[in-house]
Amino acid sequence: MEKVLTDFFLYNFKIFFLIFVRITSLFFTAPFFSSEDLPLQIRTGIAFFTAIIIFPVVNGSLDLTPDVNSIAYVINIINQIIIGIIIGLTAQIFYLIFQVSGQFYTIQIGFGMINTMDPLSQTEIAILGTFQGIIGMIVFLYISGHHFLIYAITKSFAYFPLFSFNLSGFTIEMLTVAVTKMFYLGFMFAIPLIGIIFIMTMILGLLAKIAPQMNLLMLSFPLNILVGLATLLIIQALLLESSKEIFYYMMDYINQFLNYAKARA
DSSP, X not given: OHHHHHHHHHHHHHHHHHHHXXXXXXXXXXXXXXXXXXXXXXXXXXXXXXHHHHXXXXXXXXXSOOOOOHHHHHHHHHHHHHHHHHHHHHHHHHHHHHHHHHHHHHHHHTOTTOEEEOTTTOSXXXXXXXXXXXXXXXXXHHTTHHHHHHHHHHHHHHHSOXXXXXXXXXXXHHHHHHHHHHHHHHHHHHHHHHHHHHHHHHHHHHHHHHOTTSOHHHHHHHHHHHHHHHHHHHHHHHTHHHHHHHHHHHHHXXXXXXXXXXXXX
């Protein structure tokens, strides 16, 4: 009887641990959950209780018995880490669009030498990159992006079952396209400000030709800051809907990844 109970416990523990590893990998790479402001104990606790909640569903859908081979089990642990990281990293890449656009803003306005500590990633980035990152996180939470990530990692167990691994070159292609989109959309966000600063620079250049006695070089620095910040405040409201669309696109992109896995299963 004791041996039966021990085997039953080990059987279920091996399944539970794989579920826990996949969810934890997501929480350490995805936006909001991976923030350094969120203590390690809280992140681990959320992952643990999420694993407890979905364990009966995943365990009931398993067609395969956990392999007692320790090497095979370690390989499965690595598989779970990779799947969790892929989903979390994809979401993180789309969140970084806001920081990339902030970097473009910073360079154009003239704040390139000013860095500040980002409270979310605990790294030094441009001051407007931090500002845009906070705006992006507010939008992400507003549209319940954190809820979607929990839903996506739960859904992944149906498309990427435990004790199986069906990733392919599509994964590399997916992450490459996501990184390309990050820089493209970040630049598109910054185009209005870049255009305004470019026009103002052209006007100052013409004035310098017309009135060379004016010290326009010293005037251009505070003028860039004033016009740049005013433009940023104006376009911020206009970009709010576009910010939502970025995260909706992120959700659709992750769903495409999961559906691709389902089609290959």
